[in-house]
Structures are given as structure tokens and as C-alpha cells.
Amino acid sequence: MHFTSExxxxxxxxxxxxLDGVPGxxxxxxxxxxxxxxxxxxxxxxxxxxxxxxxxxRARRCVRRHGFAAVALDAPGxxxxxxxxQDERFATEIGELIAAGRPISAWVARHTAVLAERAVPExxxxxxxxxxxxxxxxxxxxxxxxxxxxxxxxxxxAEPRIAVAVFGLTGHASQTEAAGRVGVPVExxxxxxxxxxxxxxxxxxxxxxxxxxxxxxxxxxxxxxxPELELASCERFLARHLIRAQ
Amino acid sequence: MHFTSExxxxxxxxxxxxLDGVPGxxxxxxxxxxxxxxxxxxxxxxxxxxxxxxxxxRARRCVRRHGFAAVALDAPGxxxxxxxxQDERFATEIGELIAAGRPISAWVARHTAVLAERAVPExxxxxxxxxxxxxxxxxxxxxxxxxxxxxxxxxxxAEPRIAVAVFGLTGHASQTEAAGRVGVPVExxxxxxxxxxxxxxxxxxxxxxxxxxxxxxxxxxxxxxxPELELASCERFLARHLIRAQ
Numbered sequence: 001m002h003f004t005s006e007x008x009x010x011x012x013x014x015x016x017x018x019l020d021g022v023p024g025x026x027x028x029x030x031x032x033x034x035x036x037x038x039x040x041x042x043x044x045x046x047x048x049x050x051x052x053x054x055x056x057x058r059a060r061r062c063v064r065r066h067g068f069a070a071v072a073l074d075a076p077g078x079x080x081x082x083x084x085x086q087d088e089r090f091a092t093e094i095g096e097l098i099a100a101g102r103p104i105s106a107w108v109a110r111h112t113a114v115l116a117e118r119a120v121p122e123x124x125x126x127x128x129x130x131x132x133x134x135x136x137x138x139x140x141x142x143x144x145x146x147x148x149x150x151x152x153x154x155x156x157x158a159e160p161r162i163a164v165a166v167f168g169l170t171g172h173a174s175q176t177e178a179a180g181r182v183g184v185p186v187e188x189x190x191x192x193x194x195x196x197x198x199x200x201x202x203x204x205x206x207x208x209x210x211x212x213x214x215x216x217x218x219x220x221x222x223x224x225x226x227p228e229l230e231l232a233s234c235e236r237f238l239a240r241h242l243i244r245a246q
Numbered sequence: 247m248h249f250t251s252e253x254x255x256x257x258x259x260x261x262x263x264x265l266d267g268v269p270g271x272x273x274x275x276x277x278x279x280x281x282x283x284x285x286x287x288x289x290x291x292x293x294x295x296x297x298x299x300x301x302x303x304r305a306r307r308c309v310r311r312h313g314f315a316a317v318a319l320d321a322p323g324x325x326x327x328x329x330x331x332q333d334e335r336f337a338t339e340i341g342e343l344i345a346a347g348r349p350i351s352a353w354v355a356r357h358t359a360v361l362a363e364r365a366v367p368e369x370x371x372x373x374x375x376x377x378x379x380x381x382x383x384x385x386x387x388x389x390x391x392x393x394x395x396x397x398x399x400x401x402x403x404a405e406p407r408i409a410v411a412v413f414g415l416t417g418h419a420s421q422t423e424a425a426g427r428v429g430v431p432v433e434x435x436x437x438x439x440x441x442x443x444x445x446x447x448x449x450x451x452x453x454x455x456x457x458x459x460x461x462x463x464x465x466x467x468x469x470x471x472x473p474e475l476e477l478a479s480c481e482r483f484l485a486r487h488l489i490r491a492q
Contacts, residue, residue, distance in 0.1 A: 192453065192462075203449070206464070207438065215476070216438075218452070218462035230461070233479075 001129045012063045019129060022122045023080045025050050026130075027059040028069040035134035038242035041123060041162070042072040043144025043152050045169075046112065049079030058143065058235070066239045069138075071126060075147060076118040086114070105198055109172035112150040119151040120158060127161055137161070139245035141238045145169040145189060146197075146223070157181035164241035166234040167209075169194065169223055171202030179205055185213040187237040189226055196223045247375045258309045265375060268368045269326045271296050272376075273305040274315040281380035284488035287369060287408070288318040289390025289398050291415075292358065295325025304389065304481070312485045315384075317372060321393060322364040332360070351444055355418035358396040365397040366404060373407055383407070385491035387484045391415040391435060392443075392469070403427035410487035412480040413455075415440065415469055417448030425451055431459040433483040435472055442469045 005016045008030050015026045028034060040062045042055050049055075050072035059070035074080055077087035090111045097104045131137040142165040144152040149167040156165045157178045165182070168189030186209055190202045206216045215237075219227050251262045254276050261272045274280060286308045288301050295301075296318035305316035320326055323333035336357045343350045377383040388411040390398040395413040402411045403424045411428070414435030432455055436448045452462045461483075465473050 190462075212466065214466060215473075216436075216462070216464035218464070220458065220460060227461075 001126075001133075010060075010064065012060050014059075019125055020122070022073055022125075023050065024071060024073040024126060025059070026069065026071045027063050029063055029067060033134060034069050034130060034138070035136045036138050036246070038066070038068040038138045038239075038246065039130065039140045040068050040070045040238065040242070041126075041140065041142045041144075041152075041155075042070055043142065043148030044072065044075060044078070045145055046108075046147035047078070048147075050074045051079070058231075061235065065235075066242075068239075068242065071130070073119070073122060073126065075151060076115045076122075086111075104196065105172060105201065108196070109150075109174050112147055113174055115147070116151045116154055120155045123151070123155050124159060127159065131161070139163045139242050141165065141242050143234070143238060145226070150175065153182060154178040156184060163245045164238055166238055169197055169202070169226070171197055171200075171205035173201070173204070175205055176208045179208040180210045182209050182211055184211060185237075185241050186211045186215075187234050188214060188216045189230055189234065190216060190218040191223055191225060192218050192220045194223045247372075256306075256310065258306050260305075265371055266368070268319055268371075269296065270317060270319040270372065271305070272315065272317045273309050275309055275313060279380060280315050280376060280384070281382045282384050282492070284312070284314040284384045284492065285376065285386045286314055286316045286484065286488070287372075287386065287388045287390075287398075287401075288316055289388065289394030290318065290321060290324070291391055292354075292393035293324070294393075296320045297325070304477075307481065311481075312488075314485075314488065317376070319365070319368060319372065321397060322361045322368075332357075350442065351418060351447065354442070355396075355420050358393055359420055361393070362397045362400055366401045369397070369401050370405060373405065377407070385409045385488050387411065387488050389480070389484060391472070396421065399428060400424040402430060409491045410484055412484055414463075415443055415448070415472070417443055417446075417451035419447070419450070421451055422454045425454040426456045428455050428457055430457060431483075431487050432457045432461075433480050434460060434462045435476055435480065436462060436464040437469055437471060438464050438466045440469045 001017050001019045003015050003017045007014050011030050013030050017024050044052050044055050055072050062068040062070040077083050140162045142152045142156055142162050146169040149170040156162045164185050166187050188206045217230055247263050247265045249261050249263045253260050257276050259276050263270050290298050290301050301318050308314040308316040323329045386408045388398050388402055388408050392415040395416040402408045410431050412433050434452045
């Protein structure tokens with residue numbers, strides 16, 4: 001893990017890094033080590049990146065309100081990362097499909113599943129390195145909606161160090177198998193009028209989650225209209241479980 | 247409204263009454279009038295009554311934690327009220343249907359719709375009387391799951407004095423029309439493995455609610471296994487809207 005820059009504001013240290021060519025950001029309280037502190041992995045949505053406004057705001061709240069650390073990565077083909085020819089085609093074609101009013105769900109699922117296959121080992125590598133830096137890595141939570149869930153569901157299924165997750169705004173049959181292997185508490189967000197994710201698919205994915213403790217919160221509105229109160233609810237959910245796991 | 251008894255514990259006054267032959271209970275802070283204070287109408291579930299443990303606990307929390315008043319009524323055929331021949335048949339037959347493993351949803355919907363037709367004007371009469379006792383009846387909320395929602399949905403649809411509602415554990419096509427006339431904020435609970443209410447029916451009823459602000463919370467488990475955390479969430483939802491409406 002190669003740290004490239006560091007800044008601080010309001011008691012929150014923000015450190016940019018690259019790990020095996022993947023750019024990421026780590027947030028923690030000024031001057032405090034990671035050891036023993038809960039760590040939140042923040043997955044961003046499609047078209048976003050590790051320093052998107054939602055990611056940064058959530059990371060800073062994790063540190064300031066709860067004393068946690070947080071880390072974000074650019075997903076493959078996003079942010080500072082090079083786009084493959086396939087990524088370029090995807091970015092062009094999705095706009096065309098939406099403009100033509102054609103269903104995009106299966107097509108998005110196919111493309112993002114490929115991104116998830118690349119992203120899961122990148123997150124595992126981050127956990128390995130951060131865990132190697134301290135003797136007592138605290139409990140780990142994952143937060144990611146939409147593309148953040150496409151990546152997060154197989155990650156949480158594969159990664160026993162993650163103790164709790166916030167998912168949502170996704171749902172395709174290709175995710176069912178991994179969802180069944182998720183066993184940690186999950187809060188799952190669904191937008192009732194989501195134009196990008198069919199409601200039945202999202203409900204089926206929630207149903208497929210193997211977790212004994214899981215809760216679905218659905219609200220009116222489109223894919224990008226999750227109410228602030230729900231985001232606050234997810235934050236409470238994550239914090240409650242991470243504090244309990246300490 | 248004829249008050250028949252009064253007691254007090256931990257600062258909460260509990261007063262039993264009858265109104266046009268319907269038995270009810272009113273809770274409020276000791277020595278304090280109703281005026282200006284939010285009022286929560288508590289509808290009980292099927293087979294329960296106005297002093298069931300869940301109703302009393304919720305009423306006392308409304309008073310002690312939030313300073314609200316609360317009122318509960320026995321639904322037709324429940325608690326201290328006489329059972330009609332039809333009520334008796336229903337109580338016998340539902341046990342037989344469940345024992346035989348037969349679907350009961352349409353049959354329960356038909357019977358409880360009849361109860362709701364009787365109960366709605368009883369609740370309106372309570373509001374009329376309590377509103378007549380004070381110059382400034384505070385904002386009114388409704389809380390009722392299962393049978394409490396079968397009654398509550400047409401009540402809230404018809405009653406402009408009610409500003410917020412908690413519903414759930416119900417869902418049949420016969421409720422769709424009234425649900426469409428509900429316009430206030432609603433938190434709606436659904437149990438994912440509800441053996442009494444088909445999941446599709448409950449989801450469709452949530453979808454049919456006319457409210458701009460509505461939120462569905464679904465959790466694993468059966469009809470009687472709503473997690474305590476969800477009940478606490480509903481209480482926060484109700485309190486937030488009632489305080490805002492003051």
C-alpha cells in the first residue's frame with residue numbers, strides 16, 4: 001500500500017493510496033491508529049468513484065460521529081482507473097439503451113458481474129494489508145448500493161472478516177447464488193419506482209440473502225432518490241452492529 | 247363518553263370508558279389535559295383487545311417517552327364486547343382452516359372488512375368526543391397492525407384529523423381502494439415469512455397507498471414475530487410526524 005497524499009479537516013485524516021495499481025482513500029481520526037477501531041468499506045455506485053460526494057460525506061460521518069475508520073476504492077473502470085475497451089462500450093451503450101427506453105437490467109447485470117469479479121480480490125487485498133499493519137483490526141462493515149452491492153454481495157459472501165453490510169438498489173438472478181452465502185446482518189434498500197432495477201428482482205435478491213437478520217426498507221422514488229432518513233437508518237444499523245462486534 | 251374507572255402508575259393515568267356501548271381506554275400524563283397534546287389511536291390485532299399487553303406497553307411509552315395521549319377501543323367482537331353469531335362462527339372456523347392447512351387470506355379479509363365497517367364510525371365518534379372536550383385537540387396518529395390495519399386504512403382514508411399512520415401485516419385486494427385514499431405519511435411493516443398474509447398481497451397494498459411519504463420495512467419471520475427494533479422504528483416515525491405537526 002503506497003500512500004500518495006494526506007490531508008486533514010475537522011479531526012478527520014484523509015489519505016490517498018494505491019495498492020497493486022488500484023487507487024483508494026483511507027479515512028481515520030487524526031493521529032489515531034487503525035487498531036481496534038471498526039472499519040467501514042465504502043463501495044460507490046456505477047459512474048461514481050472513491051471521492052464522490054456521497055462516499056466522502058459517509059466516510060467523514062463514520063469517523064466523526066462514530067470514531068470508525070473508512071476506506072474506499074475506485075471500482076474497475078471508474079474514477080482514476082483506466083477504462084478498458086469493454087468499459088468504454090458499456091458507458092456508450094447504456095446511454096443509448098436508456099435513451100431508447102429499452103430494458104437495461106440484464107445487460108447491466110452482465111457487465112457489472114465482470115467488474116465484481118475483478119473488484120472482490122482488490123477489496124480482499126486491502127483488508128489483508130490493513131490487517132497486516134495492526135495486530136487488532138477492528139470489526140469490518142461494508143456499505144455499497146447499486147454497483148456497490150453488485151461488488152459487495154460476492155465480497156461479503158467470500159470474506160469472513162466482514163461482520164455487517166448495507167446493500168440495495170440492485171437485484172438480478174445472477175446475484176442469487178452469492179446472496180445465499182451472505183450470513184451477516186444486512187439492511188437492504190429498495191426504491192419502489194426504480195427505473196433501473198426491476199422491483200421483483202430486488203425483492204427476490206433480498207429474499208435470497210442467507211442472513212438470519214436482514215431488513216428491507218422500501219420507499220417511493222427512483223434509483224437516485226433514496227431518502228436521507230434511510231441513509232441515516234443504514235448508518236445506525238451499521239454502527240450498532242460494528243459496536244456490538246467490538 | 248362515560249368514564250368507568252381510573253388508575254395511575256409511574257405518572258401515567260389510565261381511564262376506562264364506554265362510548266355508545268363501545269369499551270375503550272384513554273391514557274395521558276397524570277393531571278394533564280388532552281389539549282394541544284398529540285393523540286395516538288391504538289388499534290389491536292385480531293383476537294386481541296384494548297388492554298392486550300402490546301397495546302398497554304405502547305400506550306404507556308407514548309405517554310412516558312413522548313408526552314402524548316393514547317386511546318384504544320375493543321374492536322367489534324373483541325375484548326369485552328359481545329360476539330355476534332358471525333363472530334363466533336369466525337372464531338371457530340379460522341382454527342379449523344389453519345389446522346387443515348387451508349389458505350385463509352380471502353376468508354379473513356371478508357370477515358374483517360365487516361368488522362372495519364362497524365369500527366370506523368366508532369373511532370370517528372371517539373375523535374368527535376375527545377375533540378369536543380378541548381379547544382385544541384393536538385395532532386392525531388394511528389397505530390394498528392393486522393386487524394388494526396384492516397380497520398385503520400379505511401379510518402385514515404376517511405378521517406382528515408389523522409396526520410400519520412403505522413400499518414402492516416395485512417394485504418388483500420379488498421383494501422386497495424381505501425389505501426389509495428390514504429394520503430398521510432405511513433410506515434408499513436411486512437413479515438417476509440408471514441403464514442397468514444401472502445407476501446404479494448402485502449406488497450401490493452403498500453404500493454396502493456396514496457401517500458407521497460411511505461416506507462416499507464420487511465423482516466424475516468412469521469406474523470407474530472415483528473422484531474422489537476421495528477416496533478421502536480415505528481414509534482420514532484409516529485413521534486417525529488406528530489411532533490412536526492404540532
